[in-house]
Amino acid sequence: MRVYLDNNATTMVDPLVMEEMAPFFTKIYGNPNSLHAFGSDSHPALRKAMDRLYAGIGAKDSDDVVVTSCATESINWVIKGVYIDHILRGDKDNIITTEVEHPAVISACKFLESLGVKVTYLPVNSQGVAEVSSLREYITPTTALVSVMWANNETGMIFPIKEMVEIAHEHGALFHTDAVQAIGKIPVNVQEVGVDFLSFSAHKFHGPKGVGGLFIKDGQPLTSLLHGGEHMGGRRSGTLNVPGIVGMGKAMELANLHLEDENKIVRSLRDMLEDEISKIPDVFIIGKKEERTPNTLLVSVKGVEGEAMLWDLNQKGIAASTGSACASEDLESNPVMEAIGAEADLAHTALRLSLSRFNTKEEIAYAIDAIKAAVTRLRSISSTYSYAPKWHKSRL
Ligand SMILES: Cc1ncc(COP(=O)(O)O)c(C=O)c1O
Structure with missing residues (x-):
């Protein structure tokens, strides 16, 4: 057996996800940005997939959900983008995260430390969870970003995100959550918790590898890391991974359906x-x-x-x-x-x-x-x- x-670590792609993706490899393979029917044929499926992603995390139409190549990219984008937008420009000077984040968060923060940014790693209690009181202790009016995972990849422990978002906002800081291990396992609704940014990855909820997403709250600026052909509304350049987006949309729908x-x-x-x-x-x-x-x-x-x-x-x-x-x-x-x-x-x-x-x-x-x-x-x-x-x- x-x-x-x-x-x-990763999940099997749900056969229903595979089924929806299949035509976009060999039949509807045009570049969605092209001006011919091979390109535009993919538009209805892309729109449907994006609707499923918005619905899956409870985002509003005016929010941005930007498709990335993985959660590691989404996380690096938020941390480095906030650095460029708020720390490099001089109005803020520190970032807060926890000791038990995924290496994508820890390594991006270490990189910023090497550039002189102060990063605080909140300690965890005996259950492996960072406490609200410890965020209250370390946050300052010049904290640019608080990045705390929704659920831990090792223990599965769920973090008190909603209370932490409130504290961050009281202090004028932005809040990002790595929701990679939460989606498909517990209800995730960006409006309920009020986060500014949320990262996710399709291959953790029975979608394909090599595709993820970043939720960006309505109107929240975030400097792009990938400049080029102005895809994804100019937020992230790079030819769209059509089968990946279609697959992630279906996987998100199924994740919530089965929850x-x-x-x-x-x-x-x-x-x-x-x-x-x-x-x-x-x-x-x-x-x-x-x-x-x-x-x-x-x-x-x-x-x-x-x-x-x-x-x-x-x-x-x-x-x-x-x-x-x-x-x-x-x-x-x-x-x-x-x-x-x-x-x-x-x-x-x-x-x-x-x-x-x-x-x-x-x-x-x-x-x-x-x-x-x-x-x-x-x-x-x-x-x-x-x-x-x-x-x-x-x-x-
Ligand atoms: C909590 C958490 N964040 C981020 C990642 C990185 O996701 P990806 O493989 O999409 O880059 C993982 C993957 O193990 C994870 O478990």
Whole structure:
């Protein structure tokens, strides 16, 4: 059996999404900006896809939703654009984010630090969440941007975005949220939370890879990073990825259509997995179940190196992760567990299991047996399981 439990890294393209995309590779392949019918043939589908994106995140017609190549691009655009518009021009001087953002945010902020910008990385509590009180403590009248993820990719923990947006706006700062791990898992409505910018990525909600989006609130200026043929209303140049946009629109529609039902089913499968794993001695599950996205589970298995666990599971056809997919090629410890305050021994024992609506009960039962067997085997040969590393400052 092959079981894919790494849906926070990427997801399978829904067959219905594939079906909608297919004609735009070989039949309706004109450049939408061309003045002939090969080009204009794609316009109705593009309009429909954009409508689906607006509806999917609750944007108004007057807002901008700009299609990008991925969430990494959307995130870099916001952070560097706000730097150009507000910090370089001298009216603001700092950015606030959190210690547990995706590398797309952290690396863009580090880049700005290298240019002399002050960046504050809000600490997280024992659940891996940055608290509203800590934003209140660090924000200043010269903060240009607050960038806080909606849901964490490692733990699935949901952040108090709405309250944070209010604080940012009270202080005259703009607010961006990385909603990559929220869309398709929990309701996302830009008007309800009042964010200025929101990033998303199609391949995390059963759409294709290589296409993402940036929501820009009505009237909010943001200097473009890609100059050229003035596509996307002049916001982002580059020939439109027509199949990608059509696919992302359909995937967004399906994500919202399935939200309630699928969340019940995915949540119950995740809980089944979590309840069984919790019975293994010396395991720590990060974050309260009810405060997480319904598909995610991050567990520390004492005495078991995360990579060794992945290897054992892979032998049985099961895909999981030890940390952010983009950063997990080396043997570094899990960054969120480090931020929570876990000692290195424990931060190296992270196992992230992330489900989707395509997982079945049989698959989860198979994975439970495989995980239990792997823990028994790996602990029997572990040199670290005999002693007990402690959570730093008893924060768990
Ligand atoms: C929370 C979060 N933000 C951003 C990204 C980057 O998304 P993309 O692959 O579209 O660049 C990811 C992907 O792992 C993510 O999980």
